[in-house]
Amino acid sequence: MHISEGVLSAPVLITGAVLAAAGISVGLKKMDSDKIPLVAVLSSAFFVASLIHVPIGPSSVHLIINGINGLLLGWMCFPSILVGLALQAILFQFGGITVLGVNTVTMALPGVICYYLFSRLVNREKSLISLTAAFACGFLSVLFSGIFVAIALVFTQESFMSVAKLIILAHLPVMIIEGIITLFCVAFLHRVKPELLGGIYGKAT
Numbered sequence: 001m002h003i004s005e006g007v008l009s010a011p012v013l014i015t016g017a018v019l020a021a022a023g024i025s026v027g028l029k030k031m032d033s034d035k036i037p038l039v040a041v042l043s044s045a046f047f048v049a050s051l052i053h054v055p056i057g058p059s060s061v062h063l064i065i066n067g068i069n070g071l072l073l074g075w076m077c078f079p080s081i082l083v084g085l086a087l088q089a090i091l092f093q094f095g096g097i098t099v100l101g102v103n104t105v106t107m108a109l110p111g112v113i114c115y116y117l118f119s120r121l122v123n124r125e126k127s128l129i130s131l132t133a134a135f136a137c138g139f140l141s142v143l144f145s146g147i148f149v150a151i152a153l154v155f156t157q158e159s160f161m162s163v164a165k166l167i168i169l170a171h172l173p174v175m176i177i178e179g180i181i182t183l184f185c186v187a188f189l190h191r192v193k194p195e196l197l198g199g200i201y202g203k204a205t
Contacts, residue, residue: 005096009156016102023078039080047084067141067182070111077111110144138182142175
């Protein structure tokens with residue numbers, strides 16, 4: 001889901017940078033010292049998962065795991081994903097420094113949205129509801145990322161519309177895979193460390 005450098009217009013880049021700065025600011029304010037290890041682990045997982053990618057025009061297809069990132073971190077997924085993206089840009093030239101803000105927003109904002117949509121459902125004792133919500137979280141987080149990438153491309157140039165549609169369609173298998181990964185992660189955490197799924201709501205009934 002990385003957008004390459006030299007593709008987006010200046011207004012889109014500036015807007016992305018401003019939104020990313022706002023999200024990172026909120027995330028850092030919510031980051032207590034005891035949360036730093038979890039943020040670091042999820043940032044590392046994001047870094048590794050998205051290293052294997054298939055280029056598609058100005059973007060690429062790869063795992064994102066922003067659904068589980070959002071579920072466990074909420075707004076803190078902004079700094080978590082920023083660090084992973086920055087290291088990828090510096091070490092492997094994936095994405096780039098100028099598009100760091102836009103790429104951060106397209107991957108972290110869906111995680112925050114899914115955090116608010118699914119935290120309460122994931123915390124339920126009924127496993128079917130919880131696991132269904134976990135799958136939907138992983139699936140929709142990638143879908144939302146694809147939509148945000150498409151919006152960034154179309155606002156840069158309308159001729160990118162066909163590429164934007166292709167990016168969303170190409171990510172359909174990734175959406176399913178991410179849904180399954182998120183489902184298994186939630187099922188595992190329910191057994192071994194359910195407090196990590198407490199979210200903003202605590203344990204739901």
